[in-house]
Amino acid sequence: MHPAPSVIIFTTFSGLGFGLLAWLGLGLPTVTGWVACGFFALAYLLAVGGLAASAFHLGRPERALKAFTQWRTSWLSREAWVSVTTLIVMATYGAGLVFFGVRWSALGWIGALLCLGTVLTTAMIYGSLRAVPRWNMALTPVLFLVLSLAGGALLAGQRVAAIWLLALAGVVQILTWVRGDDALARSGTDMASATGLGDTGRVRAFEPPHTGPNYLLREFAYQVGRRHARRLRVIAILLMAALPIALLLLPLGHAVAAVAVLSHVVGVLVARWLFFAQAEHVVGLYYGKR
Amino acid sequence: MTQLPSRTDRKLGLVIDLDTCVGCHACVISCKGWNTENYGAPLSDQNPYGAEPSGTFLNRVHSYEVLPDHGAAQLVHFPKSCLHCEDAPCVTVCPTGASYKRVEDGIVLVNESDCIGCGLCAWACPYGAREMDAAEGVMKKCTLCVDRIYNENLPEIDRVPACVRTCPAGARHFGDLGDPDSAVSQLVERRGGIDLMPEQGTRPVNKYLPPRPRDRLEREVDGTALFLEPVADEPSGFFAWLDKALEKI
Amino acid sequence: MTHRQPPLDTSPPVSDEVRKTTCYMCACRCGIDAHMKDGKVAYIDGNRDHPINKGVLCAKGSAGIMQHNSPARLRAPLKRVGPRGSGEFVEITWDEALQIATDWLAPIREKNPEKLAFFTGRDQSQSFTGYWAQQFGTPNYAAHGGFCSVNMATAGIYTMGGSFWEFGSPDWDRTRLLMLFGVAEDHDSNPIKMGLAKLKERGARIIGVNPVRSGYNAVADEWVGITPGTDGLFILALVHELLRAGRIDLDYLSRWTNAPVLVNGDPKSPEYGLFLRNEDGRELVIDRNTGRPAPFDQPGVRPDLAATYRKAGISHRPVMHHLATRYLSPDYAPEAVAERCGIPAPRIRAIAAELARVAFDEAFTLEREWTDFRGETHKTMQGRPVSFHAMRGIGAHANGFQTCRALHVLQILLGSVEAPGGFRFKPPYPKPAEAHARPHSFATPGAPLDGPALGYPQGPEDLALYDDGSPARIDKAFTWENPLSAHGLMHMVISNAHAGDPYKINTLFMFMANMAWNSSMNTAGVIEMLTDTDVTGDYLIPRIIYSDAYYSEMVAYADLVLPDTTYLERFDCISLLDRPISEPDAAADAIRWPVVEPDRDVRGFQSVLCDLGARLGLPGFVNADGSAKYADYADYITNHERRPGIGPLAGWRLGNKGLSHGRGAPNAAQLDSYMNNGGFFATPVPPDAQYFKPWNNAYQDWAVELGLSDAPQPYLFQLYVEPLRRFQLAAEGHGDLQPPDHLRAQIRERLDPLPIWYDTLAEGQEGYPLHALTQRPMAMYHSWGGQNPWLRQIHGYNPLYLPTKLMREHDLRDGDWVHVTSPHARITVPVMEMAALNDTTIWTWNAIGKRKGAWALKDNAPEATRGFLLNHLIHELLPERGDGLRWANSDPVTGQAAWFDLRVRIEKAAPQGESQPVLPPVASPVGPGPDELAWKMGQ
Numbered sequence A: 001m002h003p004a005p006s007v008i009i010f011t012t013f014s015g016l017g018f019g020l021l022a023w024l025g026l027g028l029p030t031v032t033g034w035v036a037c038g039f040f041a042l043a044y045l046l047a048v049g050g051l052a053a054s055a056f057h058l059g060r061p062e063r064a065l066k067a068f069t070q071w072r073t074s075w076l077s078r079e080a081w082v083s084v085t086t087l088i089v090m091a092t093y094g095a096g097l098v099f100f101g102v103r104w105s106a107l108g109w110i111g112a113l114l115c116l117g118t119v120l121t122t123a124m125i126y127g128s129l130r131a132v133p134r135w136n137m138a139l140t141p142v143l144f145l146v147l148s149l150a151g152g153a154l155l156a157g158q159r160v161a162a163i164w165l166l167a168l169a170g171v172v173q174i175l176t177w178v179r180g181d182d183a184l185a186r187s188g189t190d191m192a193s194a195t196g197l198g199d200t201g202r203v204r205a206f207e208p209p210h211t212g213p214n215y216l217l218r219e220f221a222y223q224v225g226r227r228h229a230r231r232l233r234v235i236a237i238l239l240m241a242a243l244p245i246a247l248l249l250l251p252l253g254h255a256v257a258a259v260a261v262l263s264h265v266v267g268v269l270v271a272r273w274l275f276f277a278q279a280e281h282v283v284g285l286y287y288g289k290r
Numbered sequence B: 001m002t003q004l005p006s007r008t009d010r011k012l013g014l015v016i017d018l019d020t021c022v023g024c025h026a027c028v029i030s031c032k033g034w035n036t037e038n039y040g041a042p043l044s045d046q047n048p049y050g051a052e053p054s055g056t057f058l059n060r061v062h063s064y065e066v067l068p069d070h071g072a073a074q075l076v077h078f079p080k081s082c083l084h085c086e087d088a089p090c091v092t093v094c095p096t097g098a099s100y101k102r103v104e105d106g107i108v109l110v111n112e113s114d115c116i117g118c119g120l121c122a123w124a125c126p127y128g129a130r131e132m133d134a135a136e137g138v139m140k141k142c143t144l145c146v147d148r149i150y151n152e153n154l155p156e157i158d159r160v161p162a163c164v165r166t167c168p169a170g171a172r173h174f175g176d177l178g179d180p181d182s183a184v185s186q187l188v189e190r191r192g193g194i195d196l197m198p199e200q201g202t203r204p205v206n207k208y209l210p211p212r213p214r215d216r217l218e219r220e221v222d223g224t225a226l227f228l229e230p231v232a233d234e235p236s237g238f239f240a241w242l243d244k245a246l247e248k249i
Numbered sequence C: 001m002t003h004r005q006p007p008l009d010t011s012p013p014v015s016d017e018v019r020k021t022t023c024y025m026c027a028c029r030c031g032i033d034a035h036m037k038d039g040k041v042a043y044i045d046g047n048r049d050h051p052i053n054k055g056v057l058c059a060k061g062s063a064g065i066m067q068h069n070s071p072a073r074l075r076a077p078l079k080r081v082g083p084r085g086s087g088e089f090v091e092i093t094w095d096e097a098l099q100i101a102t103d104w105l106a107p108i109r110e111k112n113p114e115k116l117a118f119f120t121g122r123d124q125s126q127s128f129t130g131y132w133a134q135q136f137g138t139p140n141y142a143a144h145g146g147f148c149s150v151n152m153a154t155a156g157i158y159t160m161g162g163s164f165w166e167f168g169s170p171d172w173d174r175t176r177l178l179m180l181f182g183v184a185e186d187h188d189s190n191p192i193k194m195g196l197a198k199l200k201e202r203g204a205r206i207i208g209v210n211p212v213r214s215g216y217n218a219v220a221d222e223w224v225g226i227t228p229g230t231d232g233l234f235i236l237a238l239v240h241e242l243l244r245a246g247r248i249d250l251d252y253l254s255r256w257t258n259a260p261v262l263v264n265g266d267p268k269s270p271e272y273g274l275f276l277r278n279e280d281g282r283e284l285v286i287d288r289n290t291g292r293p294a295p296f297d298q299p300g301v302r303p304d305l306a307a308t309y310r311k312a313g314i315s316h317r318p319v320m321h322h323l324a325t326r327y328l329s330p331d332y333a334p335e336a337v338a339e340r341c342g343i344p345a346p347r348i349r350a351i352a353a354e355l356a357r358v359a360f361d362e363a364f365t366l367e368r369e370w371t372d373f374r375g376e377t378h379k380t381m382q383g384r385p386v387s388f389h390a391m392r393g394i395g396a397h398a399n400g401f402q403t404c405r406a407l408h409v410l411q412i413l414l415g416s417v418e419a420p421g422g423f424r425f426k427p428p429y430p431k432p433a434e435a436h437a438r439p440h441s442f443a444t445p446g447a448p449l450d451g452p453a454l455g456y457p458q459g460p461e462d463l464a465l466y467d468d469g470s471p472a473r474i475d476k477a478f479t480w481e482n483p484l485s486a487h488g489l490m491h492m493v494i495s496n497a498h499a500g501d502p503y504k505i506n507t508l509f510m511f512m513a514n515m516a517w518n519s520s521m522n523t524a525g526v527i528e529m530l531t532d533t534d535v536t537g538d539y540l541i542p543r544i545i546y547s548d549a550y551y552s553e554m555v556a557y558a559d560l561v562l563p564d565t566t567y568l569e570r571f572d573c574i575s576l577l578d579r580p581i582s583e584p585d586a587a588a589d590a591i592r593w594p595v596v597e598p599d600r601d602v603r604g605f606q607s608v609l610c611d612l613g614a615r616l617g618l619p620g621f622v623n624a625d626g627s628a629k630y631a632d633y634a635d636y637i638t639n640h641e642r643r644p645g646i647g648p649l650a651g652w653r654l655g656n657k658g659l660s661h662g663r664g665a666p667n668a669a670q671l672d673s674y675m676n677n678g679g680f681f682a683t684p685v686p687p688d689a690q691y692f693k694p695w696n697n698a699y700q701d702w703a704v705e706l707g708l709s710d711a712p713q714p715y716l717f718q719l720y721v722e723p724l725r726r727f728q729l730a731a732e733g734h735g736d737l738q739p740p741d742h743l744r745a746q747i748r749e750r751l752d753p754l755p756i757w758y759d760t761l762a763e764g765q766e767g768y769p770l771h772a773l774t775q776r777p778m779a780m781y782h783s784w785g786g787q788n789p790w791l792r793q794i795h796g797y798n799p800l801y802l803p804t805k806l807m808r809e810h811d812l813r814d815g816d817w818v819h820v821t822s823p824h825a826r827i828t829v830p831v832m833e834m835a836a837l838n839d840t841t842i843w844t845w846n847a848i849g850k851r852k853g854a855w856a857l858k859d860n861a862p863e864a865t866r867g868f869l870l871n872h873l874i875h876e877l878l879p880e881r882g883d884g885l886r887w888a889n890s891d892p893v894t895g896q897a898a899w900f901d902l903r904v905r906i907e908k909a910a911p912q913g914e915s916q917p918v919l920p921p922v923a924s925p926v927g928p929g930p931d932e933l934a935w936k937m938g939q
């Protein structure tokens, strides 16, 4: 799939933002006043900024409100609802902390759950697509959730939780890659099933329908070199999990924490780039791209 | 809207004959012409006179080579447009309800004024049957020429999709695949029509008729010992035969 | 679950009006419905009532709207201001343009009319342009047929009075086996596809003979991946098998062909190898009723295929003897040819067996009574459901004439030509060679030519040679080098004019042929010739006038450009005098008409010729008082009479008792009748006249009545072509007209009256093991389709396709680059693998490559950067043989350009930025097109 910056930014930063909000909802750390204001500002910047970035992906952003209508079947529509609800709930909760210095913990708990719900709906936008076998696995929402929680923990200064969650995220990420690498093969979709011509012999794509490029090729036929991908995976794991864990194990200073956060974010961005770039859409089979 | 109707009255669709399609792209361009002028926004073209010209098409013709274990490689032309799936994932993912499947005939359509151009439906379609129009920012797809097939401004005989009407090789058939007695259903039955990517669970309405077996002549002729027998071993034998044959004329 | 759906208007208005005219995105001439909105063309689809396409339309046809609106359209007459080839022009008025043309042409006509060379492309108005040339008085007229399909056309006409495409087609409704030779697309684009569909529906078998298995060959049940240039051998092996088994139609041969005609067998006689004739010149056969010689067409005669006849000590054997003796030879056995053809012997034998099985075991009869030219009435029509179709794959070789002949002979031996289920002619065909004009080649200053320049020679006396033996025509058509060059040799015109060989010309006037690009061999060389100057700095070809509708590569080389309209803006006439739209069951002709008026200062070229003809005072274009005879082409179409009562259009003429078809006086409302009838006229061939047309009295009478001919002209199919023998006799030393010595052997060997096969591998081509071919893409038309944004997305560049074996041998992957070297030149291009391809063949799509600056494309268009022309590798001359002579890369019989004889070798090359060679860009008087298209007419 084409690794569009808008979707990479959207999923990465909204995941971080909602992860942070979830921790804040749990009262970890329990902050009030200006400090709370800072935390919430950061969380909203990430969450709302991420969501806003996704609008760049739209052909007709001015009609975005219509996306709320189809929550019965569409994960994107559900995400719209859950994210907005979350943002409202957490705003109320945050107002209590910032302006009134009170923590409505029940609201916080609900908000935290909604945050995870938002991340889940985001993940399911991808995870539900059968046409992209690498995404169409239970591991996809797990990965998104763990990453969101780990990043949130990191931002929320939850050192121990962050260490464990980052470790878990690293493991889930590796599992996702391993399982993802043969997901297309396991899906049963191949040139033979795509064309129905398999009974006669081996099928190979000959001329494409157009020598000119097209939307489908731009959107779905992205290919990353295998060596390149391997290198990026190592970088992603190092930056996303290993380095932050190592830094967290050092005596903590703000600078070190900032580096850990930065490293994690860059790591997730790289992993997210790979998430899209390496995802094989089955339509690529029609173009002999798999 | 986004939910699929629990059932449709009819299942209109196309049957594409891979045995006959010569790969002429006539269907591609007639589709482009009709749909530029009709349903929704025109199908635009970016960079039409420059490097990498790229426009919106609702129907494209691929070609594949099939390499049997024995014998010569074969070439198959392969037109592909929306298959109007019964379990259309492109419809259920749509957040706005712009994508929908019609109750009366099962046609899957995009209501362009509701489309936000999120592209998700194209992601969900395993067949590459949807293309985002770069000028209009909305999703485009085969409409099964819904503005032709019922159009009272067209003579009845022309109330078929543009691509079907134009196909010079008669490789495209249109009809109700929900009715087992329809001509298209019968054709599918007779020729062993198949679904593309059945494992994707989309239950496509459009069917493909596989190419008939190729390059069998020697086997047939050999099997029935039909190789030509000489009239005589020597060339002069032909003249002897000629004389006899001529007497009979 | 709830389901809701928006309201939808399923009956929107389609158009304000439908205007029915004829497509011209290619030469197939389908009927189109132009759907109009707000006075503009909004959408084009096929005319259901039209005899050619019956409603279907190809990709090009549907894309016509983009061509019609192309930014590459010329806008006004252009006068060159920069050097030739620079593309620098100023726009001028029509008055000025016509004045310039008149000033240039009038003095030529006064002194030496042959110094005007007037050559046209695929314009479909050759009966008109030829007439204009004849009135001007120059013999130097032809269209593009010499580089296109003259082998097929002449082989067909000399053998059986017509060939494929416009001449005839398989009996799609009845045939049970179709063999296709060397066809990628052909002119008969839609009819072939519709026909294949019919065959498929019936489960009839299709055999495709082609080195490349794409398109029609991909849907064929059997693919014969023949080695290029060897079809003749393969066909004659089939003939061998059929003869050996006696599976030929002897009755048919004895009645309808010259198989029983007696041939002089005296090697010393000046008549050796010619037919025995009576005093009236009628060929003689032995009548089986009497055992005596009789003219073939005498009522009641039953020609004997076997009998020999001695007269004055000379024994005469019938053609059948010669034919059987030759092809029964083991040289033609499948085993003997298999390796050369790249087809296993069992496969050849299986195909022969299948041909015989279907022709004879699946034979059927039609219950239709008919009477033949000998007066015999037949209760039924004997069907032979085997048919053939072939085109340039067998034609565009230097052995193409004889190969096409071989194929026609094979059809005839099976008795399937004009038989139900076989191959059928389309009116005005059948028409044997003798019924065509002979060439008229000698100009008289200030006067018209004494007849049409082009024709069908019957012997050396028809050659276009001056008394000193030098060629009378600039293209050297009708010379000993290529005596039967019935379509001229357009591909030699620029080369010869540049060389002043056989003489210098003054003005080259061309219409609708991109000769500076894809229709020339040796493209870069031709461009040099067009711009080459003498010591004084004058161009070697002094003046070039050109008419095009678009900014093609050729426009840049003209001194004066006459901009044509698009096909939706003018009158055209697709005439029975020329190349009509008839089908086997109907005579039909058609028009184009201005469904919209041009929005630029352009004029239909034929109208311009009418005007120019009048300004030059050409007889035929002026009235007695010197005033212009025709206001425009529409006026000409309506009022011109070629023979009394016979005009360009056959429909709705004025007979004695009101409207009549075929013959009749001009009718001022004729064009309106055509427009009201969908742009065409069709009249059915009566059922009893639909088959066996050359010998069928009902057909012959019907043809006379319609004006296709003036008298019945029954004839025999020519298995043995006597005119060829006349040239051979001259080469053997008989007669006054003698070929130059260096051509004697060639004529003796190649102009064999019975089909032969010879290898076309010329000396100097050793070391070039691969065959390099082009194919027509179905969705693109030569160079002019490339300006079409819908089509150029499909074919924006053309990879060189290599068989898997070569890809492996040269360690190549898709997208890698290779040097392709011929004895003449080298190109460097990207490759792509194809498995379904003959192992010794590489190929690419034809005419996709474009010159930078042309066609309103941007300089970085893929057509100009990755696309390429194979033409750079093909020379109009063969590699030198050390004898100091120029040997043309043409068929020695017809002069057909041997495009497909190209031999090359390949080597892997480093990745390139652009395909090589890259020619410098030309400036554009029209500029590039817009950056986005998204329009609807009806908004």
Ligand SMILES: Nc1nc2c(c(=O)[nH]1)N[C@H]1C(S)=C(S)[C@@H](COP(=O)(O)OP(=O)(O)OC[C@H]3O[C@@H](n4cnc5c(=O)[nH]c(N)nc54)[C@H](O)[C@@H]3O)O[C@H]1N2
Binding pocket: C026, C122, C148, C149, C181, C182, C183, C184, C185, C186, C187, C188, C189, C209, C210, C211, C212, C226, C227, C228, C229, C230, C231, C391, C392, C393, C394, C397, C773, C774, C775, C776, C777, C778, C779, C780, C781, C782, C846, C900
């Ligand atoms: N769409 C489209 N239609 C066209 C045209 C076009 O440009 N585009 N051009 C028109 C014109 S001008 C013409 S002349 C016709 C030509 O119509 P075709 O004759 O069909 O055209 P080509 O593409 O030249 O086809 C040559 C075919 O012969 C095969 N071939 C080459 N050498 C050999 C050989 O030695 N033996 C055999 N058996 N096959 C061989 C090639 O692989 C190819 O398939 O098409 C007309 N129709």
Ligand SMILES: Nc1nc2c(c(=O)[nH]1)N[C@H]1C(S)=C(S)[C@@H](COP(=O)(O)OP(=O)(O)OC[C@H]3O[C@@H](n4cnc5c(=O)[nH]c(N)nc54)[C@H](O)[C@@H]3O)O[C@H]1N2
Binding pocket: C121, C122, C144, C147, C148, C149, C511, C512, C513, C514, C515, C518, C519, C520, C547, C548, C549, C550, C551, C552, C553, C554, C564, C565, C566, C567, C605, C774, C781, C782, C783, C784, C846, C847, C870, C871, C899
């Ligand atoms: N390598 C290779 N070369 C080949 C062949 C091959 O098989 N292989 N085939 C050969 C054959 S058979 C042919 S026929 C030639 C074809 O080659 P060309 O005859 O050169 O064909 P086009 O490229 O179509 O060019 C025709 C010109 O007509 C112009 N034109 C189009 N419409 C109109 C109009 O309405 N009015 C006027 N006045 N002009 C118009 C176009 O703009 C274009 O410049 O190519 C030959 N060249």
Ligand code: SF4
Binding pocket: B081, B082, B083, B084, B085, B088, B089, B090, B091, B108, B124, B125, B126, B127, B128, B129, B130, B141, B202
């Ligand atoms: S083919 Fe694709 S776009 Fe069409 S209905 Fe099926 S999933 Fe949807």
Ligand code: SF4
Binding pocket: B093, B094, B095, B096, B097, B098, B099, B110, B114, B115, B116, B117, B118, B119, B120, B121, B122, B138, B139
């Ligand atoms: S692109 Fe349009 S039709 Fe497709 S899912 Fe998005 S809103 Fe729905």
Ligand code: SF4
Binding pocket: B030, B031, B032, B034, B035, B058, B059, B081, B082, B141, B142, B143, B144, B145, B161, B162, B163, B164
């Ligand atoms: S049915 Fe209509 S919209 Fe669909 S591919 Fe055919 S022409 Fe295009």
Ligand code: SF4
Binding pocket: B020, B021, B022, B023, B024, B025, B026, B027, B028, B061, B077, B079, B166, B167, B168, B169, B170, B171, B172
């Ligand atoms: S129009 Fe018919 S033959 Fe041509 S590509 Fe389309 S389906 Fe195939």
Ligand code: SF4
Binding pocket: C023, C024, C025, C026, C027, C028, C029, C030, C053, C056, C057, C058, C059, C060, C061, C062, C189, C190
């Ligand atoms: S074959 Fe196509 S381009 Fe040629 S006349 Fe017919 S519709 Fe037009």
Ligand SMILES: [Mo]
Binding pocket: C147, C148, C149
């Ligand atoms: Mo041609």
